[in-house]
Amino acid sequence: MSAIITASGVAKTFRQAKRLPGLGGAIRSLFSRDYSQVHAVTEISFAIAAGEAVGYLGPNGAGKSTMIKMMTGILVPTAGSLSVLGREPHSQRMVNAAEIGVVFGQRSQLWWDLPVRDSFDLHRHIYDIAPARYTDNLAFLCDMLAMSDYLDRPVRQLSLGQRMRAEIAMALLHDPKILFLDEPTIGLDVVAKDAVRKFLAHINRERGTTIILTTHDLQDIEEICPRLIMVDDGKLLFDGELSRLRAALGSRRRLRLEFGTDPGPIALSTARLVNDEGAAKHFLLDSETTSILDVLTELGTGYDLKDVALVEPAIEEVIRTFYQQKPHLAAAP
Secondary structure (H helix, E strand, O other), rough: OOOEEEEEEEEEEEEEEEOOOOHHHHHEEEEEOOOEEEEEEEEEEEEEOOOOEEEEEEEOOHHHHHHHHOOOOOOOOEEEEEEEEOOOOOOHHHHHHHHHHEEEEOOOOOOOOOHHHHHHHHHHHHOOOOHHHHHHHHHHHHHHHOOOHHHOOOOHHOOOOHHHHHHHHHHOOOOOOEEEOOOOOOOOOOOHHHHHHHHHHHHHHHHHOOOEEEEHHHHHHHHOOOOOEEEOOEEEEEEEEHHOOOOOOOOOOEEEEEOOOOOOOOOOOEEEEEEOOEEEEEEEEEOOOHHHHHHHHHOOOOEEEEEEEEEOHHHHHHHHHHHHHHHHHHHHH
Protein backbone atom coordinates (compact mmCIF):
# COMPACT_ATOMS: atom_id res chain seq x y z
CA MET A 1 0.00 0.00 0.00
CA SER A 2 1.43 3.36 -1.04
CA ALA A 3 2.25 5.97 1.58
CA ILE A 4 0.08 9.08 1.88
CA ILE A 5 2.36 10.68 4.49
CA THR A 6 6.14 10.57 4.13
CA ALA A 7 8.76 12.28 6.26
CA SER A 8 12.42 12.16 5.27
CA GLY A 9 15.01 13.65 7.60
CA VAL A 10 12.52 16.20 8.92
CA ALA A 11 13.91 18.67 11.46
CA LYS A 12 12.55 21.75 13.18
CA THR A 13 14.70 24.24 15.06
CA PHE A 14 13.37 27.27 16.91
CA ARG A 15 15.38 30.43 17.64
CA GLN A 16 14.78 31.36 21.27
CA ALA A 17 15.83 34.59 22.95
CA LYS A 18 17.81 34.22 26.17
CA ARG A 19 16.30 36.11 29.08
CA LEU A 20 18.79 37.59 31.50
CA PRO A 21 17.81 37.79 35.20
CA GLY A 22 17.02 40.97 37.08
CA LEU A 23 16.25 44.54 36.08
CA GLY A 24 19.70 44.98 34.57
CA GLY A 25 19.18 41.92 32.39
CA ALA A 26 15.83 43.27 31.21
CA ILE A 27 17.38 46.62 30.27
CA ARG A 28 20.27 44.93 28.44
CA SER A 29 17.78 42.87 26.47
CA LEU A 30 16.26 46.07 25.09
CA PHE A 31 19.51 46.87 23.28
CA SER A 32 21.03 43.48 22.52
CA ARG A 33 19.83 39.91 22.70
CA ASP A 34 21.46 36.52 22.65
CA TYR A 35 19.67 33.61 21.07
CA SER A 36 19.83 29.84 21.49
CA GLN A 37 18.76 27.10 19.09
CA VAL A 38 16.11 24.67 20.32
CA HIS A 39 15.94 21.43 18.32
CA ALA A 40 12.30 20.33 18.63
CA VAL A 41 12.50 17.66 15.90
CA THR A 42 15.71 16.05 14.64
CA GLU A 43 15.96 14.06 11.38
CA ILE A 44 12.75 12.06 11.71
CA SER A 45 11.75 9.74 8.86
CA PHE A 46 8.69 7.53 8.44
CA ALA A 47 5.97 6.57 5.96
CA ILE A 48 2.26 6.10 6.73
CA ALA A 49 -0.11 4.28 4.38
CA ALA A 50 -3.77 5.09 3.74
CA GLY A 51 -6.07 3.60 6.35
CA GLU A 52 -3.45 3.20 9.06
CA ALA A 53 -4.01 4.27 12.67
CA VAL A 54 -0.71 5.41 14.18
CA GLY A 55 0.03 6.45 17.74
CA TYR A 56 2.72 9.14 17.97
CA LEU A 57 4.13 8.85 21.50
CA GLY A 58 6.68 10.62 23.61
CA PRO A 59 7.11 12.50 26.89
CA ASN A 60 6.36 16.20 27.24
CA GLY A 61 8.70 18.25 25.06
CA ALA A 62 9.53 15.31 22.77
CA GLY A 63 8.36 17.15 19.63
CA LYS A 64 4.99 15.44 19.09
CA SER A 65 2.86 18.56 18.64
CA THR A 66 5.58 20.19 16.54
CA MET A 67 5.48 17.24 14.14
CA ILE A 68 1.69 17.36 13.95
CA LYS A 69 1.83 21.08 13.17
CA MET A 70 4.34 20.47 10.37
CA MET A 71 2.18 17.72 8.86
CA THR A 72 -0.85 20.02 8.94
CA GLY A 73 1.05 22.93 7.38
CA ILE A 74 1.01 25.20 10.44
CA LEU A 75 4.81 25.07 10.82
CA VAL A 76 7.53 24.93 8.19
CA PRO A 77 10.28 22.28 8.59
CA THR A 78 13.79 23.64 9.06
CA ALA A 79 15.27 20.73 7.12
CA GLY A 80 14.23 17.54 5.36
CA SER A 81 11.15 16.87 3.24
CA LEU A 82 7.55 16.24 4.24
CA SER A 83 4.70 15.10 1.99
CA VAL A 84 1.03 14.73 2.90
CA LEU A 85 -1.29 13.37 0.19
CA GLY A 86 1.42 14.14 -2.34
CA ARG A 87 1.78 17.78 -1.31
CA GLU A 88 4.16 19.89 0.72
CA PRO A 89 1.83 20.87 3.60
CA HIS A 90 3.07 24.39 4.37
CA SER A 91 3.35 25.56 0.75
CA GLN A 92 -0.08 24.15 -0.23
CA ARG A 93 -1.80 24.71 3.07
CA MET A 94 -5.26 25.60 1.74
CA VAL A 95 -5.46 22.57 -0.56
CA ASN A 96 -4.03 20.35 2.17
CA ALA A 97 -6.57 21.60 4.73
CA ALA A 98 -9.45 20.54 2.48
CA GLU A 99 -8.45 16.88 2.81
CA ILE A 100 -7.40 16.65 6.46
CA GLY A 101 -9.13 17.08 9.79
CA VAL A 102 -7.38 18.34 12.93
CA VAL A 103 -8.35 18.20 16.60
CA PHE A 104 -6.19 19.78 19.28
CA GLY A 105 -7.34 18.69 22.73
CA GLN A 106 -6.49 22.04 24.32
CA ARG A 107 -7.72 24.22 21.44
CA SER A 108 -11.24 24.69 20.09
CA GLN A 109 -12.66 25.27 16.62
CA LEU A 110 -16.16 25.79 18.01
CA TRP A 111 -17.66 29.23 18.60
CA TRP A 112 -18.03 29.61 22.35
CA ASP A 113 -21.33 31.54 22.50
CA LEU A 114 -23.03 29.94 19.51
CA PRO A 115 -24.99 26.67 19.39
CA VAL A 116 -22.98 23.70 18.18
CA ARG A 117 -25.15 23.52 15.04
CA ASP A 118 -24.11 27.06 14.04
CA SER A 119 -20.42 26.17 14.27
CA PHE A 120 -21.07 23.12 12.11
CA ASP A 121 -22.97 25.23 9.58
CA LEU A 122 -20.11 27.73 9.40
CA HIS A 123 -17.74 24.82 8.81
CA ARG A 124 -20.00 23.69 5.96
CA HIS A 125 -19.62 27.05 4.23
CA ILE A 126 -15.87 27.28 4.81
CA TYR A 127 -15.28 23.84 3.28
CA ASP A 128 -18.03 24.26 0.64
CA ILE A 129 -19.66 20.96 1.60
CA ALA A 130 -22.60 20.00 -0.61
CA PRO A 131 -25.92 20.21 1.33
CA ALA A 132 -26.82 16.53 0.85
CA ARG A 133 -23.35 15.39 1.87
CA TYR A 134 -23.41 17.67 4.90
CA THR A 135 -26.82 16.38 6.00
CA ASP A 136 -25.73 12.74 5.68
CA ASN A 137 -22.45 13.32 7.52
CA LEU A 138 -24.11 15.28 10.31
CA ALA A 139 -26.71 12.56 10.82
CA PHE A 140 -24.02 9.87 10.92
CA LEU A 141 -21.84 11.80 13.38
CA CYS A 142 -24.74 12.73 15.64
CA ASP A 143 -25.78 9.09 15.80
CA MET A 144 -22.29 7.71 16.41
CA LEU A 145 -21.28 10.35 18.95
CA ALA A 146 -24.70 10.82 20.59
CA MET A 147 -24.78 14.59 20.01
CA SER A 148 -28.43 15.14 19.05
CA ASP A 149 -29.43 16.29 22.55
CA TYR A 150 -27.05 19.24 22.60
CA LEU A 151 -26.72 20.37 18.97
CA ASP A 152 -28.73 23.51 19.72
CA ARG A 153 -26.99 24.38 22.99
CA PRO A 154 -24.23 27.01 23.17
CA VAL A 155 -20.76 25.51 23.31
CA ARG A 156 -20.06 27.23 26.66
CA GLN A 157 -22.84 25.13 28.25
CA LEU A 158 -21.34 21.78 27.21
CA SER A 159 -19.34 19.44 29.39
CA LEU A 160 -15.75 18.73 28.33
CA GLY A 161 -16.74 15.32 26.99
CA GLN A 162 -19.61 16.76 24.94
CA ARG A 163 -17.40 19.50 23.56
CA MET A 164 -14.68 17.05 22.55
CA ARG A 165 -17.17 14.89 20.69
CA ALA A 166 -18.37 18.01 18.88
CA GLU A 167 -14.77 18.97 18.03
CA ILE A 168 -14.13 15.54 16.51
CA ALA A 169 -17.41 15.66 14.58
CA MET A 170 -16.58 19.10 13.20
CA ALA A 171 -13.19 17.88 11.99
CA LEU A 172 -14.91 15.03 10.11
CA LEU A 173 -17.83 16.87 8.49
CA HIS A 174 -15.95 17.35 5.20
CA ASP A 175 -14.85 13.67 4.94
CA PRO A 176 -11.10 14.19 5.44
CA LYS A 177 -8.76 11.43 4.30
CA ILE A 178 -6.51 11.97 7.34
CA LEU A 179 -7.51 12.87 10.89
CA PHE A 180 -4.82 14.37 13.14
CA LEU A 181 -5.60 14.24 16.86
CA ASP A 182 -3.41 15.90 19.47
CA GLU A 183 -4.41 14.75 22.99
CA PRO A 184 -8.12 14.30 22.14
CA THR A 185 -9.05 12.56 25.42
CA ILE A 186 -7.19 14.86 27.82
CA GLY A 187 -9.32 15.61 30.87
CA LEU A 188 -12.22 13.37 29.83
CA ASP A 189 -13.97 11.00 32.21
CA VAL A 190 -13.98 7.23 31.68
CA VAL A 191 -17.34 7.15 29.85
CA ALA A 192 -16.43 9.99 27.48
CA LYS A 193 -13.03 8.45 26.72
CA ASP A 194 -14.63 5.13 25.90
CA ALA A 195 -17.11 6.77 23.50
CA VAL A 196 -14.35 8.68 21.70
CA ARG A 197 -12.11 5.61 21.41
CA LYS A 198 -14.86 3.40 20.01
CA PHE A 199 -15.84 6.05 17.48
CA LEU A 200 -12.27 6.62 16.26
CA ALA A 201 -11.69 2.87 15.92
CA HIS A 202 -14.94 2.64 13.94
CA ILE A 203 -14.17 5.34 11.39
CA ASN A 204 -10.67 3.94 10.90
CA ARG A 205 -11.97 0.41 10.39
CA GLU A 206 -15.21 1.09 8.49
CA ARG A 207 -14.45 4.30 6.59
CA GLY A 208 -10.72 3.85 6.10
CA THR A 209 -9.87 7.24 7.65
CA THR A 210 -6.16 7.47 8.38
CA ILE A 211 -5.58 8.48 12.01
CA ILE A 212 -2.48 10.08 13.53
CA LEU A 213 -2.88 10.30 17.30
CA THR A 214 -0.71 11.83 20.00
CA THR A 215 -1.69 11.03 23.56
CA HIS A 216 -0.43 10.38 27.08
CA ASP A 217 -3.31 7.97 27.72
CA LEU A 218 -1.85 4.68 26.57
CA GLN A 219 -5.22 2.97 26.51
CA ASP A 220 -6.03 5.23 23.54
CA ILE A 221 -3.15 3.59 21.69
CA GLU A 222 -4.09 0.05 22.69
CA GLU A 223 -7.68 0.43 21.49
CA ILE A 224 -7.13 2.54 18.36
CA CYS A 225 -3.57 2.30 17.01
CA PRO A 226 -1.83 -0.98 16.07
CA ARG A 227 1.31 0.96 15.10
CA LEU A 228 3.48 3.15 17.33
CA ILE A 229 5.97 5.86 16.45
CA MET A 230 7.93 6.75 19.58
CA VAL A 231 10.10 9.83 19.97
CA ASP A 232 12.14 11.54 22.65
CA ASP A 233 14.27 14.70 22.57
CA GLY A 234 12.97 15.20 19.02
CA LYS A 235 14.50 11.93 17.78
CA LEU A 236 12.80 8.81 16.46
CA LEU A 237 13.34 5.83 18.78
CA PHE A 238 10.87 3.22 17.55
CA ASP A 239 8.50 2.68 14.63
CA GLY A 240 6.45 -0.51 14.49
CA GLU A 241 3.69 -2.59 16.03
CA LEU A 242 3.18 -2.91 19.76
CA SER A 243 3.77 -6.67 19.52
CA ARG A 244 7.21 -6.02 18.02
CA LEU A 245 7.98 -3.58 20.83
CA ARG A 246 7.07 -6.22 23.40
CA ALA A 247 9.37 -8.70 21.65
CA ALA A 248 12.21 -6.18 21.42
CA LEU A 249 12.08 -5.63 25.18
CA GLY A 250 12.04 -9.32 25.94
CA SER A 251 9.16 -11.12 27.56
CA ARG A 252 7.45 -9.41 30.47
CA ARG A 253 4.68 -11.98 30.65
CA ARG A 254 3.50 -12.98 34.09
CA LEU A 255 2.20 -16.38 35.08
CA ARG A 256 -0.18 -16.77 38.02
CA LEU A 257 -0.34 -20.17 39.67
CA GLU A 258 -3.08 -20.80 42.23
CA PHE A 259 -2.78 -23.76 44.60
CA GLY A 260 -5.26 -25.42 46.93
CA THR A 261 -2.95 -24.67 49.87
CA ASP A 262 0.26 -22.72 50.21
CA PRO A 263 3.05 -24.99 48.89
CA GLY A 264 5.77 -22.80 50.37
CA PRO A 265 8.69 -21.31 48.39
CA ILE A 266 8.99 -22.48 44.77
CA ALA A 267 12.20 -22.01 42.75
CA LEU A 268 12.07 -22.51 38.95
CA SER A 269 14.67 -22.06 36.24
CA THR A 270 12.03 -21.17 33.60
CA ALA A 271 10.34 -18.41 35.64
CA ARG A 272 11.19 -16.03 38.46
CA LEU A 273 8.93 -15.59 41.48
CA VAL A 274 7.98 -11.91 41.75
CA ASN A 275 4.98 -11.97 44.11
CA ASP A 276 4.12 -14.59 46.71
CA GLU A 277 0.55 -14.46 48.05
CA GLY A 278 0.70 -17.83 49.74
CA ALA A 279 -1.67 -20.03 47.78
CA ALA A 280 -1.28 -17.76 44.73
CA LYS A 281 2.18 -17.12 43.27
CA HIS A 282 3.14 -14.78 40.44
CA PHE A 283 6.10 -15.58 38.18
CA LEU A 284 7.87 -13.57 35.48
CA LEU A 285 8.66 -15.80 32.51
CA ASP A 286 12.36 -15.76 31.69
CA SER A 287 12.17 -15.51 27.90
CA GLU A 288 9.78 -14.92 25.00
CA THR A 289 10.01 -18.60 24.03
CA THR A 290 9.14 -19.94 27.48
CA SER A 291 5.69 -21.51 27.44
CA ILE A 292 3.24 -22.41 30.18
CA LEU A 293 3.97 -26.05 29.41
CA ASP A 294 7.68 -25.49 30.12
CA VAL A 295 6.87 -24.07 33.56
CA LEU A 296 4.32 -26.75 34.43
CA THR A 297 6.70 -29.50 33.30
CA GLU A 298 9.42 -28.16 35.59
CA LEU A 299 6.91 -27.68 38.40
CA GLY A 300 5.94 -31.33 38.26
CA THR A 301 2.89 -33.06 39.77
CA GLY A 302 3.65 -32.83 43.46
CA TYR A 303 1.48 -29.75 44.01
CA ASP A 304 -2.25 -29.17 44.46
CA LEU A 305 -2.48 -26.83 41.45
CA LYS A 306 -5.97 -25.33 41.00
CA ASP A 307 -5.64 -22.64 38.32
CA VAL A 308 -3.15 -21.18 35.83
CA ALA A 309 -3.39 -17.72 34.21
CA LEU A 310 -0.99 -16.05 31.76
CA VAL A 311 -1.03 -12.24 31.95
CA GLU A 312 0.41 -10.13 29.15
CA PRO A 313 2.10 -6.91 30.33
CA ALA A 314 0.02 -3.77 30.28
CA ILE A 315 0.97 -1.25 27.61
CA GLU A 316 1.99 1.20 30.36
CA GLU A 317 4.62 -1.27 31.55
CA VAL A 318 5.89 -1.86 28.01
CA ILE A 319 6.24 1.86 27.25
CA ARG A 320 7.84 2.60 30.63
CA THR A 321 10.36 -0.20 30.11
CA PHE A 322 11.12 1.09 26.62
CA TYR A 323 11.98 4.59 27.80
CA GLN A 324 14.02 3.24 30.70
CA GLN A 325 16.10 1.23 28.21
CA LYS A 326 16.11 3.76 25.36
CA PRO A 327 19.91 4.39 25.24
CA HIS A 328 20.47 0.67 24.70
CA LEU A 329 17.62 0.31 22.22
CA ALA A 330 18.53 3.40 20.23
CA ALA A 331 22.03 2.00 19.71
CA ALA A 332 20.71 -1.39 18.52
CA PRO A 333 20.54 -1.98 14.75
